[in-house]
Amino acid sequence: MSYDPQALAPLRWPLSWTDAGMLDLISGCRINCLLFERADEAPQIRAAAERAGIHVALMSEVAAAALSDLRWNSEASIVAVTDARWPGVRLRKGERAANAGPTGAAWIDANGWLARLVRAKAPSKALWLAFKPGDNEYALRPNAYLLAIAEAGVYGARWPITLDPGFAKALSLRDAAAAAHWRRMMQTLDFFEQRRAVRDLPPAAGLGAISDFAGPNQFTAAEFLNLAARRNLLYRVLDKAGEPNLAGLHAAIYLDQEPAPERWRAALQKFAEDGGLVIAQAVSGLQGAKPAPCDLPGYQMWSAGAGRIAIPVKDWQDPWVTAAETQALVGRRRDPVRLFNPGGLNLYVQADHRRMIVHLINYALSRPGDEKTIAPSGRYSSARFVTIGAEPRPVAITRREKVNDELALPPFEVYAAVELQK
Amino acid sequence: MHPGMTRREWMERLAAVAGAAVAPPLRGAEAPVSPVVVAKCASYGAELRPTLARMFDQLGGLRRLVTGKTVAIKVNLTGSPDQRLGRLPNERTYWTHPAVIGTTIHLMGLAGAKRIRILESPWATAEPLEDYMLAANWEPRDLANAAPRVEFENTNYLGRGKAYVRMMTPHGGHIFRGFDLNHSYADCDVFVSIAKLKEHATTGVTLSMKNCFGITPCTIYGDGAGVQEPGLVPRGGRGPIHFGNRQPSASALAENDPTSPREAGYRVPRVVADLAAARPIHLAIIDGIESINRGEGAWIRGVSPVQPRVLIAGLNAVCTDAVAMAVMGFDPMADRGAPPFERCDSTLRLAEELGVGSRDLSRIEVIGARVEQVRFDFRKSWNQAQSLAAAGWPQHSWSAPRNG
Numbered sequence: 001m002s003y004d005p006q007a008l009a010p011l012r013w014p015l016s017w018t019d020a021g022m023l024d025l026i027s028g029c030r031i032n033c034l035l036f037e038r039a040d041e042a043p044q045i046r047a048a049a050e051r052a053g054i055h056v057a058l059m060s061e062v063a064a065a066a067l068s069d070l071r072w073n074s075e076a077s078i079v080a081v082t083d084a085r086w087p088g089v090r091l092r093k094g095e096r097a098a099n100a101g102p103t104g105a106a107w108i109d110a111n112g113w114l115a116r117l118v119r120a121k122a123p124s125k126a127l128w129l130a131f132k133p134g135d136n137e138y139a140l141r142p143n144a145y146l147l148a149i150a151e152a153g154v155y156g157a158r159w160p161i162t163l164d165p166g167f168a169k170a171l172s173l174r175d176a177a178a179a180a181h182w183r184r185m186m187q188t189l190d191f192f193e194q195r196r197a198v199r200d201l202p203p204a205a206g207l208g209a210i211s212d213f214a215g216p217n218q219f220t221a222a223e224f225l226n227l228a229a230r231r232n233l234l235y236r237v238l239d240k241a242g243e244p245n246l247a248g249l250h251a252a253i254y255l256d257q258e259p260a261p262e263r264w265r266a267a268l269q270k271f272a273e274d275g276g277l278v279i280a281q282a283v284s285g286l287q288g289a290k291p292a293p294c295d296l297p298g299y300q301m302w303s304a305g306a307g308r309i310a311i312p313v314k315d316w317q318d319p320w321v322t323a324a325e326t327q328a329l330v331g332r333r334r335d336p337v338r339l340f341n342p343g344g345l346n347l348y349v350q351a352d353h354r355r356m357i358v359h360l361i362n363y364a365l366s367r368p369g370d371e372k373t374i375a376p377s378g379r380y381s382s383a384r385f386v387t388i389g390a391e392p393r394p395v396a397i398t399r400r401e402k403v404n405d406e407l408a409l410p411p412f413e414v415y416a417a418v419e420l421q422k
Numbered sequence: 423m424h425p426g427m428t429r430r431e432w433m434e435r436l437a438a439v440a441g442a443a444v445a446p447p448l449r450g451a452e453a454p455v456s457p458v459v460v461a462k463c464a465s466y467g468a469e470l471r472p473t474l475a476r477m478f479d480q481l482g483g484l485r486r487l488v489t490g491k492t493v494a495i496k497v498n499l500t501g502s503p504d505q506r507l508g509r510l511p512n513e514r515t516y517w518t519h520p521a522v523i524g525t526t527i528h529l530m531g532l533a534g535a536k537r538i539r540i541l542e543s544p545w546a547t548a549e550p551l552e553d554y555m556l557a558a559n560w561e562p563r564d565l566a567n568a569a570p571r572v573e574f575e576n577t578n579y580l581g582r583g584k585a586y587v588r589m590m591t592p593h594g595g596h597i598f599r600g601f602d603l604n605h606s607y608a609d610c611d612v613f614v615s616i617a618k619l620k621e622h623a624t625t626g627v628t629l630s631m632k633n634c635f636g637i638t639p640c641t642i643y644g645d646g647a648g649v650q651e652p653g654l655v656p657r658g659g660r661g662p663i664h665f666g667n668r669q670p671s672a673s674a675l676a677e678n679d680p681t682s683p684r685e686a687g688y689r690v691p692r693v694v695a696d697l698a699a700a701r702p703i704h705l706a707i708i709d710g711i712e713s714i715n716r717g718e719g720a721w722i723r724g725v726s727p728v729q730p731r732v733l734i735a736g737l738n739a740v741c742t743d744a745v746a747m748a749v750m751g752f753d754p755m756a757d758r759g760a761p762p763f764e765r766c767d768s769t770l771r772l773a774e775e776l777g778v779g780s781r782d783l784s785r786i787e788v789i790g791a792r793v794e795q796v797r798f799d800f801r802k803s804w805n806q807a808q809s810l811a812a813a814g815w816p817q818h819s820w821s822a823p824r825n826g
Contacts, residue, residue, distance in 0.1 A: 020770075232504075236542035295550055295576075295581070295582060296548055296549075296655075297548060297579065297580065297654040298654055298655070307668055323653075324547065325655075326551070327549065328547065328548055328550070330551040331549075331550070331553045331556075332549075332556040332557045333553070333556055335556075335557075338504065338557060338559055339504060340504050340505070340506045340509075341504070341505060341506055342504055342560075354571075371506075371508050371509060373506065373509050375559045400559070402561045402564060403559045403560065403561050404559055406559065408509045
């Protein structure tokens with residue numbers, strides 16, 4: 001049976017579901033693909049599913065691998081990344097408060113950076129974030145499944161829904177609470193499947209993050225993406241293997257610990273001379289004309305035409321520090337949007353010339369996303385607040401003189417978006 | 423410098439000699455006094471400029487203070503720029519309002535200030551102060567354009583200086599004999615503290631002196647300070663000053679007595695008093711038009727917005743803070759155990775002992791509005807805040823710890 005890999009919404013069939021009647025659970029839902037671990041597993045169920053027009057596959061048929069092992073030039077139409085993490089604010093066992101990260105803020109396990117990286121490396125392929133319950137301690141908390149589905153949906157990926165044994169058993173016993181939660185999961189999936197087209201809107205960012213994200217560069221470059229996202233430092237992922245495209249950016253960071261390929265070196269040099277800011281280690285080979293002032297300790301700034309090149313005095317060691325330094329170098333004036341009271345939220349922003357979509361993902365599962373305010377750059381005439389399980393509604397734009405307008409957002413649980421129109 | 427002696431050893435020797443010669447603590451009656459101006463001001467709108475101009479005139483005029491001088495202004499931008507008390511911008515709650523800062527800059531420019539530098543040590547970052555303001559949705563250009571030659575400096579690290587500047591504490595100090603600070607605190611003729619009228623969870627009140635707690639660079643006095651030499655960039659907050667869990671970088675002067683209590687209510691008021699003595703405040707301005715009660719920022723449980731609608735200014739920080747305490751409904755002569763110092767010592771008393779100024783209202787001339795005309799009882803507002811919440815003001819209960 002032929003299928004469109006981009007359209008597959010998968011469920012890993014639980015081993016404990018031996019009754020084909022469990023297929024009723026996905027009847028009328030967006031799930032259209034069942035994944036099995038073994039070829040000899042549940043033949044009756046697989047046959048019944050195929051008769052119902054549901055795609056059936058083995059996990060081994062999907063090109064599932066850790067990021068470092070992915071073969072970008074393979075012919076597989078689906079990329080399944082196995083080292084994605086169950087999203088959420090990290091808690092230690094027995095702790096009520098969230099673990100603090102280097103910033104003192106809560107430490108968030110998030111996959112947005114990973115999804116964006118894979119989509120930049122393999123834009124034509126379907127992306128699955130393949131993590132399972134039990135990968136960490138908060139998988140089974142309320143709303144955890146909703147967050148897992150939502151996070152993948154925001155970044156144009158999918159999570160092959162994978163149920164923990166207890167939840168799977170409760171569903172098979174037709175437990176009312178489990179069934180209600182399953183309905184909410186399907187509602188969340190439906191929400192993002194309906195909004196699938198949004199994935200193609202370009203990310204709003206002034207910073208380009210350049211690397212091959214491979215080999216010795218992978219850890220540092222990937223961690224930079226992860227930790228920059230945590231600071232709400234918005235970026236566009238630029239694959240060094242591709243052609244340079246720095247249009248629309250005002251800053252670029254070359255993350256790799258090796259000379260930039262000639263076409264990238266030339267493009268970055270011109271980008272700087274045209275007024276952009278380039279951040280790169282000395283090994284990149286990028287050079288400015290003469291020293292320029294720099295307030296940030298540990299950096300030598302060079303002027304290059306109308307722009308600047310910032311070079312760290314010592315090679316980067318800690319991606320968190322690199323992300324913080326990059327934010328300080330790039331500055332805040334041209335941030336596409338400011339978010340107040342971010343708490344356990346991550347921000348993802350997409351925009352074109354007439355609209356901006358601000359995605360807010362609440363990783364703090366135990367707390368609602370309340371008292372959030374956003375301040376988008378630019379003037380918008382209208383805005384609507386979109387969240388799962390509710391009709392979109394207008395949200396007032398408070399005009400402010402000389403600074404960004406502000407929008408006070410209603411409370412939400414796992415995910416909300418603000419759609420702004422010029 | 424003695425041959426074979428490091429610069430640090432030499433500085434310590436020098437400081438020890440100075441410390442040995444200190445006078446005993448002053449009694450209150452000996453501490454200097456200076457008039458304090460109090461004015462009603464309902465909002466940050468049109469009435470702000472004439473009110474501030476009149477207040478400065480009542481203090482003898484800005485020209486006398488700033489003409490031809492370099493002015494350094496420490497503002498209060500505590501916490502993080504993206505953290506707010508509910509939906510209210512920080513300037514309407516616990517940050518000094520940019521209108522107060524900008525109007526002061528403007529009036530100082532008109533009075534002939536040669537250069538005005540806006541200073542703050544933003545939370546755990548070496549990013550430029552302008553960017554920190556932008557992150558709070560402020561427009562720093564408004565401040566930069568309020569007078570000729572306005573500069574900004576993040577003083578939480580070395581900044582634009584070539585070296586930290588050591589400023590010694592008269593009378594030896596309670597905790598520190600001296601501090602190593604960003605150059606901006608020495609490269610000025612006039613030092614101004616523009617504070618917020620608010621309580622403080624650790625020190626009882628946050629006024630013009632407590633505002634200057636933030637002049638200590640976290641590269642030396644912070645959680646992530648270097649052990650021997652200052653860190654390159656600030657990391658973390660000022661936990662070591664609060665709790666004494668470590669000494670500053672060895673390049674700076676250590677505590678006078680490492681066996682003294684490690685309790686924040688003992689240590690922070692003393693360090694604030696030491697700072698007020700080491701880096702004297704020439705002009706204290708307290709923004710009490712809008713503020714919060716119960717604490718210094720959104721991270722304190724139970725804080726609520728309040729509107730005292732008052733401005734206070736003076737040429738002596740202790741006198742100004744004493745009058746401000748009276749406006750807040752507190753007795754400035756109170757000490758540990760009495761409001762607002764239930765769990766801490768009085769910064770005012772400790773600064774008075776170092777000869778900074780008097781907290782005795784009977785000795786302080788109050789100009790403008792009388793204290794009883796503008797009194798806004800902060801403790802009574804703890805209950806009123808609930809009515810404000812019912813009337814649509816946001817009510818908040820964050821409790822994430824944050825030094826600042």
